[in-house]
Amino acid sequence: MTTSSNALLSLDHISLSFKGVNAITDISFAVRAGEICALIGPNGAGKSSLLNVINGVYQPQRGSVHFDGHAYRRMNPYHAAHSGIARTFQNIALFRRMSVLDNVLTGRNLHRRSTWLEQTLNVGRARSDETVQRSYAEVVIDALDLQRYRHTTVGTLPYGVQKRVELARALAAEPRLLLLDEPMAGMNADEKHVMAGYVLDANTQFGVTVVLIEHDIGVVMGLSDHVVVLDYGKKIADGAPAEVRSNPDVLAAYLGTRH
Amino acid sequence: MANPQPSTLPDWLRHQAQHRPHAVALRHKRLGAWHALSWHEVATAVEQLAAGLAQRGFAAGDALLFVSHPREEALLLSLAAQWNGGVAIPLDPHLSDEALRAVLTHLAPRFVFAEDDTQVDRLLAHEGLRVIDANPRNLTPHPHPAVTDYRTLAIPHEGGFASVAQPHDDAFAFVRLDADRQLVAQRLSHATLAQEAQRLVGTEKLGADDEAFAARAFAAASQARYLIAPWLLSGFRLNFPESLATRDNDRRELAPTLVAGTRETYARVAQLVDDRLPGARSWRRRLINRAQRRQGGPLLRVLTWWFISRPLREVIGFSRTHAALVIGPPLDGTTAALFAALRVDVRAWPDTGEWRRIEHRREAPAHQRHAADGAAEQPAY
Amino acid sequence: MGFFLEVLVGGLLAGVMYSMVAIGFVLIYKASGVFNFAQGSMVLFGALTYVSLVERHVKPVLAFGVTLGALVLIALLIGRLVLRPLVSRPPIVLFMATLGLSFILEGAAQLFWGAQVHGLDLGIDDKPLNVGGIMISQFDIFAAATAGVLVIGLSLLTNRTRLGLSLRAVADDPLAALAIGVRLPRVWAIVWALAGFVSLVAGLLWGARLGVQFSLSLVVLKALPVLIIGGFSSIGGAIVGGLLIGASEKLAEVYVGSLLGGGIENWFPYLLAMLFLLARPVGLFGEPAVERV
């Protein structure tokens, strides 16, 4: 089941270790195009490390990652971005001193067609390019209901909104695959519900394949089409929410230890 | 179509399109920029939408339901429905599923207009509906066969597409849950609307160069009476805010001359002012309070006016308002005092019209889905 | 060959002087993560105060005490008025603050004591000794010895005592240290006072060599590459770096500089430092900073 036919992303026997300490051992799974896949597991189960492997922050010692057809062992975040992988971080990684609009626009940087010189002198493709990028950014802002914060400095926004801005910046890049590292961390039930709505919109309206890490079982089960459960760097379950929920290992290893 | 005194809303629309084709009729803020439609453009748009509806089998007497916040597509489409002699029935988008089901079963609309995917999906849950998707972000059209994309609805129609609306057809109908949570409806014919609008335009001296701000829920009957009908009659400019969350900012940018709201609308503005005024013992607040209580000598009053009240009017977007209407119950004390201090004369207009029961039905408590921050919590005025 | 050795030894001994200034840096950097550009000005201030007092017939010992007292006072003020308000601000900001500090100190020193050059005699005459065929200045040996003592003392202090422990705690994470009950302001004061002491000693040695004048404050520009090579957080590094820079710059000046028209010792250390950086971005002994995503 490592590489299913219409898999957008598939991991092949990935192993990762830091100075001999195994973070991930021999994990394989596939994510179908258009689905929402949730990675769950206790803290330190290697979820974030896995995300970091997928967009090239870490290089796995063994195994390979396939992203729409192409297999790669060596990857770095820069190339990941250019091949259509966007992500958000567990502890928000926004450009704090820039406005929401500017943050979202930086997400468009891959799609700029005009050079900085053209933009500065406002000649050639610059003007049309600007309108295209700006209007797409505005579409994202509209979709995530950020209009009222458009010109607010990100650093001054409440936590929940910042999470949303980070999602917006990722969406603005028109990614094929969107990696969300605990998009609902530290939110109350209502906020989680709202955020889940936005993630769903991203998936349905913008047609983005989503891989997300989330602790709240309720949210995960409601949101995702496909759940992968990790424990101590190993995969202990993989399948539809229903199956996973009934899986005894999961109940033992994961739900048992959940607070 | 050279009839001296138009008698239906479509006639009035044509009338304006002939008299001031290039004047701005409709403005809406979308994706951060204000967009404008001239009377001519509005008329043609409505005409083509009407043609589109007719071709899809929407005939006189049919009902078109709107599950939407105030937005220009909804307005144009409702006019198109009336153009074909149909009735437009706006609903509060926060309407509970129960109430929605009741409405759908009892009004049997030919089409339902939905403002976004959430509403579309919610409507598709009810079988046998034909949904018009506003698709505001111009994304790929909704796959479901029963869904028509708003953009594909209009069809260019050579030689004009005549309106079949009659003065005594119902133009708008409104439904709500009354005190003991039962579904009641109110119907407004073209004639009534035109006649009430005449009165409003007369008394409030509304003219073609007024700016109106349509921030009230599309679902409220008064919207049709005190905003849409007068708009068509007197030909002023109707403006839609970008979103509930940004309405205060948009109002400030526009500085409308005509504001129609309920007591809550004004109470909210007063609240906003109260929240953003400096602390209780700051002199700014003291001056405002004194002004509200009509205290202080003439000098103090003049100073307060020039240094506090007047700038404050600018900030909350009431600097040019000459017609401030409160529909239904009048302002509460503090709000009234504030607007008096700002020298904004808020006049009360009745929210008349009898509500007839449609049918008994128990109601589940309303539940709200996500909208702009807090906007869902704020009432949709 | 003898000539080469002489140049080399001369360089090494000059290097010792550099290290003395560099050590002051390291102390402060370890304790407060501040890259203290004002170190040079402290050297100037110390030396100038001492000299002026001596010139006014104050007993050297007393003068030394008074100067040290002044430096400690300054240290306290810095901790109170500059460091505390800027705690947990980006390092660049702290650096700029110390830049401002250096201006204040230089200005103050010359405002009080005037800008003219003072001779300084520590009672050790500068006559060369013949050590195994090479001539070495007696004074240089004295300087080296002093430096040696200083270094040993300081390393004992930072590695053996509780103070050293809290120093390292503060260096790792000021806020955390604060949380576990390290009295931040106190630690800062002590460290800056120590740095003041070191800079005073360095200032006296340099001053005895070059005369006490404004240019003393420019030794900071020598200490910079020393730190880069040695690593910001290691006293041993400061020493090694100092010797390396001292020797190489003198050799370069003598053997390469002549071809280039001399005067290269101004930038040569920086060239060296840059090469080091490109090879080993954290210096010889610095701990690499771990970056977390």
Next chain:
Amino acid sequence: MSSPDTTLSAPRTFKPYPQQRPLLKVWLAAVLVLIAFVVVPVFGNDYWLNAILIPFLVLSLAGLGLNLVTGYAGQLSLGSAAFMSVGAYATYNLLVRVPALPLAVDLLLGGLISAVVGALFGLPSLRIKGFYLIVSTLAAQFFVEWIFTRVSWFSNDDTSGVLSAPRLTAFGWKIDTPAARYLFVLGVTSVLFILAARLVRSELGRRWMAVRDMDTAARVIGIPIGRTKLLAFALSSFVTGIAGALWAFAYLGTVEPHGFDLNLSFQVLFIIIIGGMSSIGGNFLGAAFIVLLPILLSNAAGALATVGIEAGQLQNLQKILFGTLIIVFLIKEPDGLARLVQTVRNRLRDWPLRA
């Protein structure tokens, strides 16, 4: 132009109400331009032009240059003076060796040359971070100073390395009177400021700020960190270099390498700290401050003498003052005077409500 969705595809955008009366602003701008370009040169006396306005403009330009790399891209540089001198010497050599070229071209090429040098010394920024970088810029500072003193070729074989400004003419216009030099400097400065203001609002400006605020995130969204940093150094040095040329020929008239020493670099740094990091207008404020403070002090000399501070001490006093100001600004208003102005503006905009 009639079907509903044309409202989206071809919007007729509308000026919101407050912007319906920008007349005042336009009018104000017009007046400023009139004063700067006509009134001042006609009525301003030579002292003001020479000793205050010209250095003020040139220093603002230098500040702008440094602000691009340090304020916007977050790469601290202590080598501004070095890049200024590169610009000065490059322009000088073009002037004397290729007389055929018009002055404007000389300036441009001079800027480009110092841009290349700037990028060169910016290379270490690809590997090293934070204030390790100041070593590279200080290396530039000392190396450049040294090479211009040693290699007499750069100073047209004047062994002391001193340049005396050739007479400047632009398009047959003799730039010899103070007024003329002022106008020349003003012209160049305005052009560069306008371009810079556009630049920092362009994608590149956004990339710089992204790298400054969080370079890991910048890489993850596909921003080429290295190229972005190098461009910052290059463009910064371009502006700084032109400022250097103006400093040499429009202000000092005669130049020696030590005129561009570390102190000048510090001055430029102070300009952006006081004026405001990552602000364009702030450079004017900062420069005005740096230029005017000493003058005010020397005017206050009389008063100070009574408190026992004689004129000779003014320089030290000034040093102390600057040092103190730097620290105060860093603590109280890290974004400098520009931010203060901004805050006042916002206050007024939302008056009487809280901004």
